[in-house]
Amino acid sequence: MLAVIGILVLLAGLLFPMVVRVRRNADRSRTRGDLNAIASALEAYKADFNDYPRVIQQRTTPTAGLPPTFYYRYRYGAIVLCWALIGPYPGNKPVAGPTNTQALNDWQDGPGFRTVPSIPDPTNPGRFIPQGKVWGPYLAPDKFKLADPFNSNTDPKQHDIGKWCIIDRQDFVGIENSPTTPTWPQWAGILYFPSNPSKPDLHAPVGSTKLSPYVANSELCLYDSADNLDFFVRLGETAPGSAGLPGSISSNERALIRLRMMVGDLSDASGTGLPDGIVNGSEVASAADLPFILWAPGPDGKYGPDLPPAASIQSMSYGEKLKAVRACDDVTNFNINP
Secondary structure (H helix, E strand, C coil): CHHHHHHHHHEEEEEEECCHHHHHHHHHHHHHHHHHHHHHHHHHHHHHHHCCHHHHHHCCCCCCCCEEEECCCCCCHHHHHHHHHHCCCCEEEEEEECCCCCCCCCCCCCCCEEEEEEEEEECCCCEEEEEEECCCCCHHHHHHHEECCCCCCCHHHHHHHHCEEEEEEEEEECCCCCCCCCCCCCCEEEEEEEEECCCCCCCCEEEEEEEECEEECCCCCCHHHHHHHHCCCCCCCCCCCCCCCCCCCCCCHHHHHHHHHCCCCCCCCCCCCCCCCCCCCCCCCCCCCCCCCEECCCCCCCCCCCCCHHHHCCCCCCCHHHHHHCCCCCCCCCCCCC
């Protein structure tokens, strides 16, 4: 009997990793299918507006703010993706905070949005009368869950609808959260980075500012890291600092390193330093030819590769960085296995 039990335990030990691997691959395949559906929806949006949704990094109230340019105070590309493709705003429920545009406050009762500003209802103060055609939704709302990815409440109905994003099938992941202020992703939100239509040269700095033209915090780059950078921050990476100073690399700088490494920027011009946002030497800009990036975390719920302590990042070899990227289980619409 003991021999039989031993054999069963041995078989279970051999089969368990295989079952976990199959399940993870199935999860990633489903997520990849979701990204394909979102990509098709973005093309349908473009057919209506002659452009993809844009993320405008500004907090002031715009003059018109009509789609496809969505101004929003939270600035995340993930939020813009949700508003553009689903438009989940329920009728006559004002968004708290600074004045937003009618593109968001369109008072449409149900999914979709209008591009014509609503007008005040003279018979009902504080209410508005919708105007114009309803656009969308470009995705079936019942096929995707919507939630504020930084809210630790497991019931999305309790979230601020103004922060809703499209959530991956993994649902609530509940990782990397602060006990008092949930600043790190709690839900597997799908990220959206629209590319700069001007297509800057990715192989050289721009002008005297030495601006990194591939991925950086600027709308002049091909991809603006500010669109979703907070999703790449990990718990404990809050110390201020500067890239180039071992042991004091800030949380945002580490997040930017993760983002750059995943899109093929693994080093600087010397081949040994930190990713610099420029395509150097043999580096392959894996997302350079795309009109947008779609990005979901893998089964581990984290965005981007794991990194060593700050003092060790600069000493990582090119091969070690490549290994970290290949070990990452994120799902994207570009090749992350250079």
